[in-house]
Amino acid sequence: MERKILHVDANSAYLSWEAVYRLQHGAETDLRTIPSVVGGDEKSRRGIVLAKSIPAKKYNIKTGEALWSARGKCPNLVVLPPSYPLYMSCSDAMVRLLKRYSPNVERYSVDECFVDLTGYSQKKTAEEIAWEIKERCRTELGFTVNVGLSTNKLLAKMASELEKPDKMHTLYRHEIPEKFWPLPVRELFLSGPRTLPKLYKLNIFTIGQLAHASPDLLQHHLKSHGLTIWKYANGLDDSPVIPGERVIKGVGNSTTSPFDVDSEKEALLYLLSLTETAAMRLRSKKMLARVVTVSLRDTQLSFYSHQRRLISPTDSTLLLYSQAKSLFKQMCHKEPLRHLGVHLSDLVENKFYQTSFFDDTVVFRQQAIDKTIDEIRSSYGADALVRGSFPHSGIPPLCGGVYEAFPTMRSLL
DNA sequence: TCTGGGGTCCTAGGACCC
């Protein structure tokens, strides 16, 4: 049976949500009507554009661009700091609205959802539902969305991007030659900045040209990725809409330091801080990690990473930190550091290991300490308990800190 | 006066085994 899949995408999500919130709290100007962006804090070197208004887009301001560069393009640009809890509640409201049409709602990211309407649209057509969702987001939630409708996730997602904002479009198979193939190939999902030059070299500039290229040729030049985007260009995708919480593959934390980190002492404090939050998230998900990765970015913006596979998986902050520490020492970088990260992966549920593997009393004691620390922090706040090495170090004791706040994303559909 | 932070998946090459 042909599926009916919707892709719902909040327009300029962070910025729209800020605008709606501020209007509801007495603001007179709608931020969506003036050149404005949501951006990170420049003083701590996080100064990039996270979301932009449509007027800001007209100044050629791009997401991810440095704020100083954006101000160069538009001197009276309004810059707002991000407020992530607000975005999460807006995202939740959107998901709740969508679940009134089908239980099969997949939160793809904080501002994008897929809905599988197959079997849930008896009274109205899928087109009518898509239109109604778009209207209700605007009238009931106060922000506009784009809705794409097709028979698979890829085409639904591409349909939602055909025209913005506040639009509903279909992209059914028979519409592919007319609506999809004339688009520049850079518009295609998974055609990123590294792939495009390779496609241009093969004289592929539109999605249609990619669709008609030889899959063998593409595979030869782009490996499996070539075949993936060839399928996408032909509108082929059979990935399912997966409702509910996704099984997490890894948890990581990384941070840009406000100052260049040029001493091992400071670097290790950062790694402890990052490990602490990553391990807390790991424990809150009742998982253990088998692989620890340390990543570094130096002031030249070069990126390095080292990882290590552990003999047995663990969720202990101090065990994970001792691995991070030894990985860091092994990396013996030279340049001052700008950015540090700790990532925990190859996760397993901790119920399998909890009782049988650890008969080591040191490990038991460590688990008890971690549990107590987690409980104190969840009852009295994250800063209720701080390791003694952090005060006056200039380094926050719990870096990252986005605990359960954000939904995870899938890099593939 | 310097481009965040959270993810997922893929690939090449080396180690090691039989």
Add this chain to the structure above:
DNA sequence: TCTGGGGTCCTAGGACCC
């Protein structure tokens, strides 16, 4: 004497998404 070949696991790095 002059080193096969297939498979698996591990690691570092790359690419992409929002």
